[in-house]
Amino acid sequence: MPETQPDQPLLNALKTVVNSELIPSSLTTAQTTEICQQLHCSLIELAERMLPLAASFSFAPKSNFHVGAIALDKQQQLFMGANYELEYGPLTGSLHAEQSAIFNALSHQADELTDLVINAAPCGYCRQFINELANAASLKVHFNQQNFAFPELLPQSFGPNDLGIKAPLARLDLATAKQAPDFAKASYSPYTQTQSAMFAYHGDKLLAWSCYLENVAFNPSLSPLLTLLSQLTLNHLSLDKVERFELWEHIDNPFSFRQELENFAEHSRKPMVHHSYPLT
Known part of the structure; x- marks a missing residue:
């Protein structure tokens, strides 16, 4: 991906709100609200501005193609993800940015995901993975300054309903996880x-x-x-x-x-x- 100039206002806002020099991989509702107020932008605009930061987490020694993705939930929390490739073995051993962001959200017990913001169009592999989400039919996907309802990106889909699954991928059962x-x-x-x-x-x-x-x-x-x-x-x-x-x-x-x-x-x-x- 071509290098871009750092978004200094965004970096300053993040540093102030998160109180750290490190780029956060997730933001709480209070944090996204405060940053949006400081930058005078919407949550989607904030996520779009943060995509280069998400892509900075990418590890792509083989493809050298760095992708960032950001998942947003209905509580307006933000969760980053980036692609990851193994240095050895075939490229089939790789994680896509959309998968990374979705797991990051689920591991934080995120509420229902509402939007997925990506710096490139999702591949067919990722569209099939996203289709496993319980709310895939209402999910909105944003890339290249375009917005889509997820079903537009995967017409005539094959999903959990086709195998009679009544509880597709949603919040992981971690409330009492200790061991x-x-x-x-x-x-x-x-x-x-x-x-x-x-x-x-x-x-x-x-x-x-x-x-x-x-x-x-x-x-x-x-x-x-x-x-x-x-x-x-x-x-x-x-x-x-x-x-x-x-x-x-x-x-x-x-x-x-x-x-x-x-x-x-x-x-x-x-x-x-x-x-x-x-x-x-």
Whole structure:
């Protein structure tokens, strides 16, 4: 993506409101309201101005194509996302910015998503993933100064309703999550019932976590490894900060992400621990 001049008024407002030099990966309702007042802009205009900041979280060593995405919920909270590629292996091992932003929102227990703002048109893969959202029919998508109702971008779609799923992807069940298996059980997997969660630790300190998100078309299902790496980046944490990775999975899962994590652990020279737990 071509370089642009820094939006200094925006950066100043963020620094004042967030009280940090670091770019925030999410903003609360109070923060977006105050920044919009300072900049005299709407929430959508704010998200559009923040897209270059979202794209700055991108890790794209293979494609060198840096994409940012921002999800907004009905409480006017803002959640950033960016694409992430593995340095080894094929490009199929990659996370798209839209997926990153959606998981960032869900991991923060975001309310119903209302808008998705992107700095490039969403690819078909992402459109299929977005279609898993419970409110996909009412979601608005913004890119290149154009606005679309999401169904316009995916006509004659194949979605959860086609397989009789009555509770598509919405807020993750994290309200009482305390132990690692609780986060694995929060996985959204109505098609295979798979429960998987990954964690990155420095000593006993949890740096980031992720869980599996499934899609009716299967291929856009969200690997917990790629989401975990994206969450580390969004939290301004490098792999140098990680001492070990942990994978927690239900003992009767129909498949495992163990090999995927082992491959990454070998590449990154980080230890990994695999745990299996019974259904309780």
